[in-house]
Amino acid sequence: MHTIPLTPDLLRGALEWERTAHGLLPHRLPARARAQCADPQLAMVESQPSGVRLVLRTRATAIELDTLPTKRVYAGAPPRPDGVYDLLVDGRPAGSGSVAGGNTLTIDMTTGSVEHRPGEPGTVRFSGLPDTLKVVEIWLPHNETTELIALRADAPVAAVPDRGLKVWLHHGSSISHGSDAASPTTTWPALAASLGGVELINLGLGGSALLDPFTARTLRDTPADLISLKLGINVVNADLMRLRAFGPAVHGFLDTIRDGHPDTPLLVVSPILCPAHEDTPGPSLPDFSAVSEGRLRFVPAGDPAERASGKLTLAVIREELDRIVRERSAEDPHLHYLDGRELYGEADFGELPLPDGLHPDAAAHRRMGERFAALAFGPGGAFADGAA
Template identity: 70%
Template sequence: MIETPITAQLLRGSIELEQTEHGVLPHRLPRSARTRGADPQILASASQPSGVRVAFRSRATTVELDTVPTKREYVGGPARPDGVYDLLVDGRLAGYGSVSGGHTLTADLATGTAEHRPGPPGTLRFTGLAAADKDIEIWLPHNETTELVALRTDAPVEPLPDRGRKVWLHHGSSISHGSDAASPSTTWPAVAALLSGTDLVNLGFGGGALLDPFTARTLRDTPADVISVKLGINVVNLDLMRLRAFTPAVHGFLDTIREGHPTAPLLVVSPILCPIHEDTPGPCAMDSAAFASGRLRFYAQGDPAERAGGKLTLNVIREELAAVVAGRRGEDPNLHYLDGRSLYGEGDAEGLPLPDGLHPSAGVHRLMGERFAQLAFEGGPFA
């Protein structure tokens, strides 16, 4: 077996690599962002490698990857399954696996405390691959922080050649991050990227689509051909701001992106249907009784009457995002708007309800990815 150092040339979808005791840790926010006011929630989300893959070309028939995953546990909650690694060969799923062991982070939601217990590396192994030149991609678990320790193959590897694919840069919430997707290559952005033949850089952060300036600067500074930003749900479920602050924040967010990408197609996507927040403001809370019985369920704590005072709901946000885009298009013809309910709307909710009231199921992820590929790439602004 040949051991190849894991460098940025063998990674797709990451923003920055951090050298660690064991190897390298891919991040989806640069150090400048991670050290300037980012809270623990977004730091944890940005360290989970949604859309990040180890990618190379080789004749190898056997591939081994040593990693140190960080498993998350919740006091009183059900056990979480190990993160999934997807193996894609020439763009098609050819296998999957998990790595046991690694670090464990146990969080107590009642007290807000967490305990970190270190653990050893584990090995992911794929065998029986065709002995021919091929593109190999190992998509890392979208919901499990993953340190990369060693890559071994039974034939030499080289970085993937430039095939002229568009780079699609996307930002969104936990839904874009991949919450409740079955595996890393089946989150809705991954599905859309694979269908459209684009190179995905996924800056979807669980609980972190909050119009933060450091996220806008990261989008500004990341090379891309087409860009999408899916905004709104986290602002509502955290009850983060009122309408007076939201609209200027959206303008500022878009202004910053345009500093680095003045003419790239830029698509603003509003929230998908989420019945608990359509007309009811946040904050959003977890149902503690359901959690104690092993189920995850969310509900809105706000009062619909509070909209008169500027509190945000999803319908208010959709109207405002559509107006922002319409108002800017005279000077920015490459700016576009997509109503998120075209990805998942009222016609879908009856047969495919959100299992926890907030996040889509694995089947809805696939549906959303297929629809986005059609609406944005096949006949839309990214065509």
């Protein structure tokens, strides 16, 4: 086996690398952005490599990747499954694997305490690949912080030159991050990117789509041909702001992005259906009654009467986003709006209910990815002229 140097030209979907004591840690927010927020939730999710993959050109029939994962453990709950590594060969699924062990991050959701315990690295191995020159992609677990330690193959490996695909930059909440998707290539943004024939940079940040200025600047400064923003649910979850602040914050977020991408197709997507918060404000609070059985639900803690004082619901947010985009698009013809319920609405909830009250399951992710591809990349869509 040849040891392959891990270099940035082999990695797609990350905005920055950090050299650690063990290897290389991909980041989805740059250091300057990370330095402006001490929230441990943000630190955890931006280091989880949703959409990040190694892309190689090789004749290798066997490839090994040593990594040090950081697993999340929730106090009182059964162990979570190991993160999944997906293998694509010339764009087609060709296997998957996991790495056991690693560091553990034990989170007590009742107290907010977090305990980090170091662990040992492991190896994911893919073999039996065709002995032909091919493009191999190893998609890292979307929900598991992953330090890359070593890459080996039984034939030389080269970086893949630019294939001329458009770059789609997407930002959203845990639903865009991947939430309960089955694997990294089956999150709804990854599926939509595959169907749309574009290169994905996924800045879906679980619990952290909060209209932060540093995120807007990151989007502004990241080269992209297509940009989408899925906004709203986290602002309600966190009970972060009132209507008076929300509208100007959206305007400021869009203004910052437009400073770097004045003419790029920009699609604003409102929240998917979430009955708990359609007309009831946040915050969302966890219900621990069945956590020992591996089931956690989230329940709304707001009062519908508080809408009169400006507290936000998903219905209010959709109306406001629609209004803002309509008004701005008079001078910005490349700005578009998509109602998130076209991706997942009432009929979908009846068939594929949200298991924890907030997040779509694996089947719903697939449906959302297919619908987004049709609505955004298909005829008449916001990205119809931007895909390859």
